[in-house]
Amino acid sequence: MPQRVTDIIHENMSHCTPNALVPKIQAEFPNITAAQIYSTWIKLSEELWKRADNPLESAKQLLAELGDEVDIIHTKVADGVEQLCWVIKKIAGPLGKGTVEVALDATYRTNSAHLELYYVMAEHDNAGFPLSYCLLSTATSMEQRKRTKALCRWVRRLRDQWGINPDFVHIDKDMAEIGMVRKVWPQAKIQLCWWHLRRAVRERLAKAKLSTTPYNPIRARLEFSFIDVDFRPAGASDTQEYEGGFDYHQPTSVASGPGPNSILLRIPATQPGAAPTQSNDADDDFEETEVKRDFGPTELTLPNGRKVKIIPPIPRTSDNSDDDNDEETEDARRTFCPPEYRESIQKMMDNHLNAHPLIPGYAAPTPEGIREWAVRQMYEYCERNGLCETWAYLWENWYRPGRWELWARSTVDDIARLKTTMIMESHWRRIKKDFLHHFHKPRIDFLVWILTAKLAPSYYRRLDLIQRPVGRGYRNLSSWRRDFKREWKKCVGTEITYPLNPKYKPDVRCWVCTCPYFAKSRFLVCKHLVQMVEEVPITFFHEVTRNRTSPIWSHTSLKPKHDYEQIDPLSSPTFSTSSLPSSPTSSPILNSRDLPSAQSDDDDNGDDDSHIGKGTGSAFFLFFGHLE
Numbered sequence: 001m002p003q004r005v006t007d008i009i010h011e012n013m014s015h016c017t018p019n020a021l022v023p024k025i026q027a028e029f030p031n032i033t034a035a036q037i038y039s040t041w042i043k044l045s046e047e048l049w050k051r052a053d054n055p056l057e058s059a060k061q062l063l064a065e066l067g068d069e070v071d072i073i074h075t076k077v078a079d080g081v082e083q084l085c086w087v088i089k090k091i092a093g094p095l096g097k098g099t100v101e102v103a104l105d106a107t108y109r110t111n112s113a114h115l116e117l118y119y120v121m122a123e124h125d126n127a128g129f130p131l132s133y134c135l136l137s138t139a140t141s142m143e144q145r146k147r148t149k150a151l152c153r154w155v156r157r158l159r160d161q162w163g164i165n166p167d168f169v170h171i172d173k174d175m176a177e178i179g180m181v182r183k184v185w186p187q188a189k190i191q192l193c194w195w196h197l198r199r200a201v202r203e204r205l206a207k208a209k210l211s212t213t214p215y216n217p218i219r220a221r222l223e224f225s226f227i228d229v230d231f232r233p234a235g236a237s238d239t240q241e242y243e244g245g246f247d248y249h250q251p252t253s254v255a256s257g258p259g260p261n262s263i264l265l266r267i268p269a270t271q272p273g274a275a276p277t278q279s280n281d282a283d284d285d286f287e288e289t290e291v292k293r294d295f296g297p298t299e300l301t302l303p304n305g306r307k308v309k310i311i312p313p314i315p316r317t318s319d320n321s322d323d324d325n326d327e328e329t330e331d332a333r334r335t336f337c338p339p340e341y342r343e344s345i346q347k348m349m350d351n352h353l354n355a356h357p358l359i360p361g362y363a364a365p366t367p368e369g370i371r372e373w374a375v376r377q378m379y380e381y382c383e384r385n386g387l388c389e390t391w392a393y394l395w396e397n398w399y400r401p402g403r404w405e406l407w408a409r410s411t412v413d414d415i416a417r418l419k420t421t422m423i424m425e426s427h428w429r430r431i432k433k434d435f436l437h438h439f440h441k442p443r444i445d446f447l448v449w450i451l452t453a454k455l456a457p458s459y460y461r462r463l464d465l466i467q468r469p470v471g472r473g474y475r476n477l478s479s480w481r482r483d484f485k486r487e488w489k490k491c492v493g494t495e496i497t498y499p500l501n502p503k504y505k506p507d508v509r510c511w512v513c514t515c516p517y518f519a520k521s522r523f524l525v526c527k528h529l530v531q532m533v534e535e536v537p538i539t540f541f542h543e544v545t546r547n548r549t550s551p552i553w554s555h556t557s558l559k560p561k562h563d564y565e566q567i568d569p570l571s572s573p574t575f576s577t578s579s580l581p582s583s584p585t586s587s588p589i590l591n592s593r594d595l596p597s598a599q600s601d602d603d604d605n606g607d608d609d610s611h612i613g614k615g616t617g618s619a620f621f622l623f624f625g626h627l628e
């Protein structure tokens with residue numbers, strides 16, 4: 001390595017990432033590889049981050065030196081558990097108590113000590129800011145439910161010392177993390193990342209394996225009378241197949257209120273056979289380790305107090321199969337979900353996730369009504385196409401009580417700003433790209449230094465820019481605002497076919513539209529609404545605020561065009577639906593004209609082609625009417 005290269009790296013150490021140095025050095029020394037530059041950089045930077053030979057000890061000392069920037073959370077750890085947590089003061093301080101949405105994620109294989117890195121980010125102005133990190137290793141611990149307990153200790157301190165009490169927690173589908181959130185932030189709405197959800201379903205539907213999550217059709221039927229108990233997989237189930245792991249922390253009742261076709265059931269939280277060990281530890285009411293679960297007999301208490309024993313059907317296995325040969329031959333040909341059905345199922349799930357009482361138009365405007373619509377639509381689709389294994393999987397992992405609330409956004413009054421944990425992915429991508437590109441498993445003290453000394457300052461700058469009034473100096477649009485502006489302009493430039501499809505009822509004052517595009521849109525906009533307002537000035541894109549309730553967007557320049565000002569508010573969907581009785585039992589009497597009809601696919605007929613493409617509309621509005 002020429003001395004000149006070492007000098008360049010040394011000179012730029014404090015203000016340049018190794019990633020940025022590569023082209024600079026290679027312009028002068030084309031034969032030097034990127035890997036060489038990275039390894040020299042890390043070697044020369046050692047004086048900045050290496051405090052001891054033991055990497056964890058070194059990381060602790062480093063964090064202690066950074067007292068102005070970080071607050072180390074001291075947690076009591078069990079034998080064999082290694083845990084190092086810290087809070088980014090300059091972010092948790094200004095954002096802490098006002099944080100409404102957080103995202104939580106973990107990355108593995110980030111360091112040579114094999115500690116998992118967990119982190120919590122706060123949403124602020126639709127962007128993510130790192131609040132706190134936790135490095136955790138439980139590999140050599142014998143403690144029960146060690147991972148969840150350690151995470152609880154960390155997040156509880158974050159809640160109590162920094163006032164972080166979010167309304168929404170965005171997360172992927174790891175049940176240990178979900179259990180922790182339910183424990184520490186019980187009032188928060190857990191929202192599974194839409195992207196992770198889609199991927200999980202897509203991957204499962206693509207597998208041929210027929211045996212799936214154990215399905216209890218009787219319980220499903222007790223909640224929804226249209227479910228036929230005989231429509232169930234004939235073969236053996238797979239007691240290991242649970243998306244995100246087995247959920248030990250199910251709510252004790254299956255419905256938050258009596259739904260249109262439901263009766264209230266109380267299901268014992270502990271299944272016979274699961275038998276979690278009893279303990280007085282505060283963290284002990286959920287389990288983390290995998291145990292086999294069987295389904296019964298289970299006792300249920302009906303609303304009149306009568307107790308009912310449920311003896312579920314015994315799943316047939318290959319050993320005790322009473323199938324005749326014909327059925328076996330047919331089974332051998334069967335596949336879990338043939339390719340032609342997969343896309344429709346994914347689209348229906350998208351629609352079920354997106355439905356919300358604030359966006360009326362394709363389901364009853366209540367959480368209970370939306371759930372019944374979603375379950376019925378998916379069940380009837382599976383039944384019509386003979387997809388009993390797919391139905392069993394979908395019900396037990398996504399549609400049954402305890403799972404539905406994790407991904408459907410209709411279960412709470414507000415609509416979160418975030419829909420994915422993308423802010424987490426991009427945070428991690430930046431570290432990877434800028435610093436760790438050629439180091440798969442760096443030392444832990446190096447990682448801590450990168451996170452606190454190198455990465456955090458870029459977030460301080462961004463936060464400072466956001467909080468600065470727009471008028472004082474020019475600022476670039478943040479990336480979501482750029483995306484929003486692009487989307488807005490696209491909506492302005494897309495032609496609307498008149499007369500408008502009668503099912504589309506844009507309500508510019510409430511900023512909701514019943515067209516298919518609106519509910520799906522990342523920014524909750526559509527061409528109908530955007531073209532109903534006066535042209536917006538450039539400052540609009542800098543200043544506009546996204547609300548979690550109607551109207552979704554607000555800004556002083558957002559004014560309805562003159563033509564729309566006189567629209568009778570009573571003819572708008574928001575007013576007409578909210579004037580309906582909100583009792584779930586009466587939601588099925590919704591005027592069917594307000595809702596898409598069963599066979600309707602005429603949103604395919606041109607008006608929205610530019611928005612959603614051919615074919616997507618029909619799945620969106622597959623509404624198997626139960627309104628007669």
Ligand SMILES: [Zn+2]
Nearest residue numbers: 513515526528
């Ligand atoms: Zn619209």
